[in-house]
Amino acid sequence: MxxxxxxxxxxxxxxxxxxxxxxxxxxxxxxxxxxxxxxxxxxxxxxxxxxxxxxxxxxxxxxxxxxxxxxxxxxxxxxxxxxxxxxxxxxxxxxxxxxxxxxxxxxxxxxxxxxxxxxxxxxxxxxxxxxxxxxxxxxxxxxxxxxxxxxxxxxxxxxxxxxxxxxxxxxxxxxxxxxxxxxxxxxxxxxxxxxxxxxxxxxxxxxxxxxxxxxxxxxxxxxxxxxxxxxxxxxxxxxxxxxxxxGSLNPLVVTPGAARKRSAEIAQGLVGSFTLGGGQFCTKPGVVLVPGDSEGRALVDGMAELVTGAEAPVLLTEGVRHAYERGSGERREETVPGAHLVAEGIAAKGGWAAPVRLLSVEAAELDPAAVEECFGPVTLVVFYDGPEQLGSVLRDLPPSLAASVFAEPDELDLRAELQSELAHRTGRIVHDGYPTGVAVTAAMQHGGPWPSTTxxxxxxxxxxxxxxxxxxxxxxxxxxxxxxxxxxxxxxxxxxxxxxx
Amino acid sequence: MxxxxxxxxxxxxxxxxxxxxxxxxxxxxxxxxxxxxxxxxxxxxxxxxxxxxxxxxxxxxxxxxxxxxxxxxxxxxxxxxxxxxxxxxxxxxxxxxxxxxxxxxxxxxxxxxxxxxxxxxxxxxxxxxxxxxxxxxxxxxxxxxxxxxxxxxxxxxxxxxxxxxxxxxxxxxxxxxxxxxxxxxxxxxxxxxxxxxxxxxxxxxxxxxxxxxxxxxxxxxxxxxxxxxxxxxxxxxxxxxxxxxxGSLNPLVVTPGAARKRSAEIAQGLVGSFTLGGGQFCTKPGVVLVPGDSEGRALVDGMAELVTGAEAPVLLTEGVRHAYERGSGERREETVPGAHLVAEGIAAKGGWAAPVRLLSVEAAELDPAAVEECFGPVTLVVFYDGPEQLGSVLRDLPPSLAASVFAEPDELDLRAELQSELAHRTGRIVHDGYPTGVAVTAAMQHGGPWPSTTxxxxxxxxxxxxxxxxxxxxxxxxxxxxxxxxxxxxxxxxxxxxxxx
Known part of the structure; x- marks a missing residue:
């Protein structure tokens, strides 16, 4: 036995x-x-x-x-x-x-x-x-x-x-x-x-x-x-x-307007969300779509700063840490070609601890259909160039439990279009909020198209x-x-x- | 092409x-x-x-x-x-x-x-x-x-x-x-x-x-x-x-009281139900459980008389007729050992026509788990000896879309026990009625445990x-x-x- x-x-x-x-x-x-x-x-x-x-x-x-x-x-x-x-x-x-x-x-x-x-x-x-x-x-x-x-x-x-x-x-x-x-x-x-x-x-x-x-x-x-x-x-x-x-990637979209108006707030919220519980939530925002303009890059600079000072969380098991290192560490290009390390947190000490990581890739280099969930305190920023490229990435990403849209009041058409695109590929759509935090209530939906659920x-x-x-x-x-x-x-x-x- | x-x-x-x-x-x-x-x-x-x-x-x-x-x-x-x-x-x-x-x-x-x-x-x-x-x-x-x-x-x-x-x-x-x-x-x-x-x-x-x-x-x-x-x-x-x-067998149970009080009525209703549409309904009563006493056998004699005079319906396809002959014809013992022909209707003439058939088997000889649906105008009477044997057959039959119980007002405990036994193995339970006839309405359930549905x-x-x-x-x-x-x-x-x- x-x-x-x-x-x-x-x-x-x-x-x-x-x-x-x-x-x-x-x-x-x-x-x-x-x-x-x-x-x-x-x-x-x-x-x-x-x-x-x-x-x-x-x-x-x-x-x-x-x-x-x-x-x-x-x-x-x-x-x-x-x-x-x-x-x-x-x-x-x-x-x-x-x-x-x-x-x-x-x-x-x-x-x-x-x-x-x-x-x-x-x-x-x-x-x-x-x-x-x-x-x-x-x-x-x-x-x-x-x-x-x-x-x-x-x-x-x-x-x-x-x-x-x-x-x-x-x-x-x-x-x-x-x-x-x-x-x-x-x-x-x-x-x-x-x-x-x-x-x-x-x-x-x-x-x-x-x-x-x-x-x-x-x-x-x-x-x-x-x-x-x-x-x-x-x-x-x-x-x-x-x-x-x-598994679920839970894409989070930041529109050009939101990147311009709420850069610091979103940077902070995002780092909090993807590192919550050591990044070991099924609703972690695993892919973050940010405009490739200067304002989008400034938002990601803000995230990088926060990541650099972040403590290394202790992960749940040796297996989780191993998979995290494979997906986000030095050999990450094997799973996401073109991805590079933007920032890394404080080095891990002992047990199954692992450093927080922020990765990024240009949309033009990405094969969205091949992106897989990486459990642990990492997220992948995808810099997009305009609404068409954004739509194309969203259409090709595997379906998710949840998806988020950050947009400004004067971007209502874009918000509606993004929701319409995402709705076919998710079970819950969050506006101006993070997918982590799943309320236990009658209106909750935690389940989406394959592979997020069977x-x-x-x-x-x-x-x-x-x-x-x-x-x-x-x-x-x-x-x-x-x-x-x-x-x-x-x-x-x-x-x-x-x-x- | x-x-x-x-x-x-x-x-x-x-x-x-x-x-x-x-x-x-x-x-x-x-x-x-x-x-x-x-x-x-x-x-x-x-x-x-x-x-x-x-x-x-x-x-x-x-x-x-x-x-x-x-x-x-x-x-x-x-x-x-x-x-x-x-x-x-x-x-x-x-x-x-x-x-x-x-x-x-x-x-x-x-x-x-x-x-x-x-x-x-x-x-x-x-x-x-x-x-x-x-x-x-x-x-x-x-x-x-x-x-x-x-x-x-x-x-x-x-x-x-x-x-x-x-x-x-x-x-x-x-x-x-x-x-x-x-x-x-x-x-x-x-x-x-x-x-x-x-x-x-x-x-x-x-x-x-x-x-x-x-x-x-x-x-x-x-x-x-x-x-x-x-x-x-x-x-x-x-x-x-x-x-x-x-596939679905839709077992129909006749209690001793119902066999005694409503023999002729049930015989007529049953033959009508299992031959309706040439017996080609998914809700056809394919197994009929009748008491093995003289009153139960008299009920089946009544069914036999009606079957003997019944016209041969034209079946839907050559394949349906072929499977019908295999399951209810001379080699029926291969699918239901111990089954024998009680009565056969008027001989078929031309096309995919096939005669109505009534089969029976003693419960003691039956392997209920091995009984399969036979599409076409045939039903299998199972003579049972007391409530224990009846319960045991019901427990071993494959689950069904529907099941029926015919019982008398003074058999309320038996009716409740039969319903409780059948409820675990069906999607619809019919009291004093036939499973054929599926109303299109909000309270209908047409679907039951495997193999009646996936x-x-x-x-x-x-x-x-x-x-x-x-x-x-x-x-x-x-x-x-x-x-x-x-x-x-x-x-x-x-x-x-x-x-x-």
């Missing part, structure tokens, strides 16, 4: 073995338990499920000090950021509890018998029902918000689906602790045994996605890893939906993330007694519904 | 070459035209798109006589049925027009700036936007309702997506005519050139699903064909959603079918001027929306 070892990124030293990799038997046991929990969890009263979610939020809050300390020791993200991350996760469980209680997410429709131009219509009632056990893959960069606790787990449980998490090896101790906290709280709240499971190891992750009892999977991570798991999910005898959030029809952040784990079901001519409460003529706990008579 | 030949199923004779198979160049041309139409169609005013759908409905109505005559000549389904089918399609276009005009399908949300427990929230506005060009595969069994015109085409256009149809070879003349009618009407209504395209041939279908400009595909047909296309869609460099409606999260019938071709998009801090009308503070044509302040 292979040990799962917790490492300290600040020193690079192994701290302790905290688990062993899960074998096929362990995966089978977790999936069978989840399958056993599926029906009782689905049949749990909606209000009881909302209470369950609130209990999980409270339990995380009660264990805050230990969870944050563990996560900081394993991720080096700092306690301020990790406390905010836990705030987000607690809020998210409570938000889903409210959504479940309100019930609009069920999309309930009651069609009473009627004559239609296509013939008589029987009594038909529809609402969404849980898909069954869900596999959730923890992400390295959000040990408390996209991992054992987080959006995928919360939305799957909110939908009424048991969850088996594949722990991320970057923070196994945090994963084990968070799992204990959540499963104890679930048990105490009366959730069926098997509602939550945890497995460790790459092979266990693959076995999860292939397991006959798993009905959907949610993943946040690299394009390569996500694609491999997507292919496994699609190749099953019974394919299952695989919601992968993969499935652009859904989001992994915000209340509508619950829709990924639900399928519609129709009851035709059903006696009142066998209908779910939500669809009865006189429901005990009514939900918003469309009624056609 | 290979001719596409229209055949008369009543005689089996080739009537005329009506087209040639589309080569790669033709597919490229159709997809490029669709891609060119995508943005203008998406940016078309919502009310203009509703009008476009209504124009298409009117054009089909105006060409009714010719379309029905052609479809009857190519499918032998009869003019009464085909007129009803056209009613359904016309109604469907109008229903989607109403849905587009109302706008609730956009799932619009406006979140105004606020402080949340997880930090400040910016102005965020979300709604659904069209995916882009959609490939639609015509089905053999509904030349006017799941083909060039029909639910997939109507819902994709309603979503704002251009459509390229792959014509079904069982009715090429109908396909060509329907395409002319729809594209002339679209052009007259001001739709962009490329809004509709048509290709012929198996290779063209595969090329469509692989084409870089195609963003989603919808298919109704065999499990084998659907799986092959699903695999192509999933293996793309940029995978696309593939909505396949494949994607249980959606439906191919009913107004929510539009959701398959839409993805969410969020606007953050957008100036009013660049927001779509639906998300502005003062919309010209308001839609239902969730507002969080």
């Amino acid at each position: 292979t040990d799962v070892v917790s490492t300290d990124p600040r020193t690079g030293a192994a701290v302790a073995a905290v688990a062993t990799e899960t074998g096929q038997e362990g995966v089978d046991a977790a999936c069978s338990a989840a399958a056993g929990a599926a029906r009782p969890l689905a049949e749990l009263d909606r209000l009881a499920r909302a209470d369950l979610l609130r209990s999980l939020a409270r339990a995380l809050e009660e264990d805050r000090a230990e969870l944050v300390a563990l996560a900081d020791r394993e991720s080096a993200l700092g306690t301020a950021r990790l406390n905010n991350e836990l705030n987000r996760t607690v809020h998210q469980f409570n938000l889903f509890a409210d959504a479940v209680q309100e019930g609009g997410y069920l999309e309930a429709v009651v069609d009473r018998p009627a004559d239609t131009p296509a013939g008589p219509r029987p009594d038909l009632r529809r609402m969404l029902v849980p898909l069954g056990p869900v596999a959730v893959f923890g992400a390295s960069n959000f040990p408390l918000a996209f991992s054992v606790p987080g959006g995928d787990t919360a939305s799957a449980l909110a939908a009424g689906c048991p969850v088996v998490v594949k722990a991320h090896p970057a923070h196994p101790a945090t994963s084990v602790r968070a799992f204990e906290v959540l499963s104890n709280a679930a048990r105490a709240a009366g959730a069926p045994e098997g509602t939550l499971g945890l497995v460790h190891g790459v092979d266990a992750g693959a076995a999860l996605v292939r397991h006959p009892e798993i009905r959907a999977a949610a993943f946040t991570g690299s394009t390569r890893g996500g694609r491999a798991l997507f292919d496994l999910a699609s190749a099953r005898p019974d394919p299952i939906p695989f919601y992968g959030e993969l 499935n652009a029809l859904h989001t992994s952040v915000g209340t509508t993330a619950i829709r990924r784990f639900l399928r519609p079901m129709a009851w035709q001519n059903a006696p009142q007694e066998v209908l779910p409460d939500e669809l009865r003529d006189q429901p005990v706990n009514p939900v918003p519904r469309q009624e056609n008579t | 290979t001719d596409v030949v229209s055949t008369d199923p009543r005689t089996g004779a080739a009537v005329a070459a009506v087209a040639t198979e589309t080569g790669q160049e033709g597919v490229d041309a159709a997809c490029s035209a669709a891609a060119g139409a995508a943005r203008p169609l998406a940016e078309l005013d919502r009310l203009a798109r509703a009008d476009l759908l209504r124009s298409l409905a009117r054009a089909l109505e105006e060409d009714r006589a010719e379309l029905v005559a052609l479809a009857d000549r190519e499918s032998a389904l009869g003019t009464a049925r085909l007129n009803n089918e056209l009613n359904r399609t016309v109604h469907q276009f109008n229903l989607f027009a109403d849905a587009v005009q109302e706008g609730g399908y956009l799932e619009a949300v406006v979140d105004r700036p606020a402080d949340t427990p997880a930090g400040p929230r910016p102005d965020l506005r979300r709604m659904l936007v069209p995916l882009g060009p959609v490939a639609v595969f015509g089905a053999s069994n509904f030349p006017l309702a799941f083909s060039v015109p029909g639910g997939d085409t109507a819902s994709a256009l309603a979503a704002g997506c251009p459509v390229v149809v792959k014509a079904h070879p069982a009715h090429p003349a109908t396909s060509v005519r329907a395409f002319e009618v729809l594209s002339n009407a679209a052009r007259a209504a001001g739709a962009p050139e490329g809004t509709l395209g048509l290709v012929h041939g198996v290779d063209a279908g595969a090329a469509l699903v692989r084409h870089p400009e195609i963003r989603a595909a919808a298919f109704t047909g065999s499990t084998r064909g659907g799986r092959a296309l699903f695999d192509l869609a999933s293996a793309r460099p940029d995978p696309i959603p593939f909505y396949g409606e494949l 994607n249980a999260l959606h439906t191919s019938v009913g107004t929510t079918a539009i959701r398959r071709f839409l993805r969410p998009m969020a606007w953050q801090n957008a100036p009013q001027e660049v927001l779509p009308d639906e998300l502005r503070d003062q919309p010209v044509n308001p839609v239902p929306r969730q507002e969080n302040t």
Whole structure:
């Protein structure tokens, strides 16, 4: 049995073995338990499920000090950021509890018998029902918000689906602790045994996605890893939906007017955004399009100055640092021909620390389709020469989770044209703001065309993330007694519904 | 170039070459035209798109006589049925027009700036936007309702997506005519050139699903064909959603009470349902579970009597007849060991006609997991001995689009237990009715777990079918001027929306 070892990124030293990799038997046991929990969890009263979610939020809050300390020791993200991350996760469980209680997410429709131009219509009632056990893959960069606790787990449980998490090896101790906290709280709240499971190891992750009892999977991570798991999910005898959030460049456009009017402000905001969390956000602005005129170059000079004085953040893992050096270091021309180093931050000292870097390239030298996400504190400035060249770069860049436009009030036509161009290639468009910072709310969309996600029809952040784990079901001519409460003529706990008579 | 030949199923004779198979160049041309139409169609005013759908409905109505005559000549389904089918399609276009005009399908949300427990929230506005060009595969069994015109085409256009149809070879003349009618009407209504395209041939279908400009595909047909296309869609460099409606057994359960009280009525209803349209419905009750007691056997005797006098329907194609003979004829034991012929209808005469057949098997002899759909006028009665054996058969049958329960008022517990068992394995549960007859309405669900569909999260019938071709998009801090009308503070044509302040 292979040990799962917790490492300290600040020193690079192994701290302790905290688990062993899960074998096929362990995966089978977790999936069978989840399958056993599926029906009782689905049949749990909606209000009881909302209470369950609130209990999980409270339990995380009660264990805050230990969870944050563990996560900081394993991720080096700092306690301020990790406390905010836990705030987000607690809020998210409570938000889903409210959504479940309100019930609009069920999309309930009651069609009473009627004559239609296509013939008589029987009594038909529809609402969404849980898909069954869900596999959730923890992400390295959000040990408390996209991992054992987080959006995928919360939305799957909110939908009424048991969850088996594949722990991320970057923070196994945090994963084990968070799992204990959540499963104890679930048990105490009366959730069926098997509602939550945890497995460790790459092979266990693959076995999860292939397991006959798993009905959907949610993943946040690299394009390569996500694609491999997507292919496994699609190749099953019974394919299952695989919601992968993969790589994203999140282009940010600065118009000539914005470069002229807001140079210093944008330079500062941009450096803050691309170095936030060590540049390890899926919404990091990875490509910044700046006019090639003197004002654009002055903006980038401003960025360079800030970068030069920037501390070297500690990255999450040895693998992240290695990929960062490959993509942004001396051999960067292999991935982006023509790219050169504009500025570099303070040299790194120890562990997985790495210096902040600012790269640039002239649009005429760039092959936009070949640009790939480089995780870590680097961004690539592309100097463009006029709106046509700008449009052509935007059209050829791979689609993204988010995109930003900085423009002035007197550039409204250009703003509209840029939005129109970007809208086809992203899930969220930000005006005069940075793509980092993804609010957990009903109007959020965190998901875009391939390769930013495997499935652009859904989001992994915000209340509508619950829709990924639900399928519609129709009851035709059903006696009142066998209908779910939500669809009865006189429901005990009514939900918003469309009624056609 | 290979001719596409229209055949008369009543005689089996080739009537005329009506087209040639589309080569790669033709597919490229159709997809490029669709891609060119995508943005203008998406940016078309919502009310203009509703009008476009209504124009298409009117054009089909105006060409009714010719379309029905052609479809009857190519499918032998009869003019009464085909007129009803056209009613359904016309109604469907109008229903989607109403849905587009109302706008609730956009799932619009406006979140105004606020402080949340997880930090400040910016102005965020979300709604659904069209995916882009959609490939639609015509089905053999509904030349006017799941083909060039029909639910997939109507819902994709309603979503704002251009459509390229792959014509079904069982009715090429109908396909060509329907395409002319729809594209002339679209052009007259001001739709962009490329809004509709048509290709012929198996290779063209595969090329469509692989084409870089195609963003989603919808298919109704065999499990084998659907799986092959699903695999192509999933293996793309940029995978696309593939909505396949494949094979379905649609189990129908008769309880002991129902067999006792309603034997004659159910026998007649069942024979009507499984022979409707020559048994060529995806919702045909393909497995009928009847108690093995004397009352259950009397019910099946009643069915046998009706089958013996039944005319032999003309099937759609030589291939359908061939598969029907293999699955229900003398070698049926190869597919369902233990199955034997209970009754056979009047012998077939000429063309692709085939006799009605009633098969039965004892539950103890059956391997439920191995039962496959057999297209055509046959059903398999399974005699069960008590509720445990019934439950075990239901648990092992492959999932279905629909399932039916016939039970008496004093069997409410049994009805609830059967529903609970079936609910996990179907998309629609019908009480005291037959699964054939799929109303086009908001509460319909036509889609279930694999293998009944490739994607249980959606439906191919009913107004929510539009959701398959839409993805969410969020606007953050957008100036009013660049927001779509639906998300502005003062919309010209308001839609239902969730507002969080």
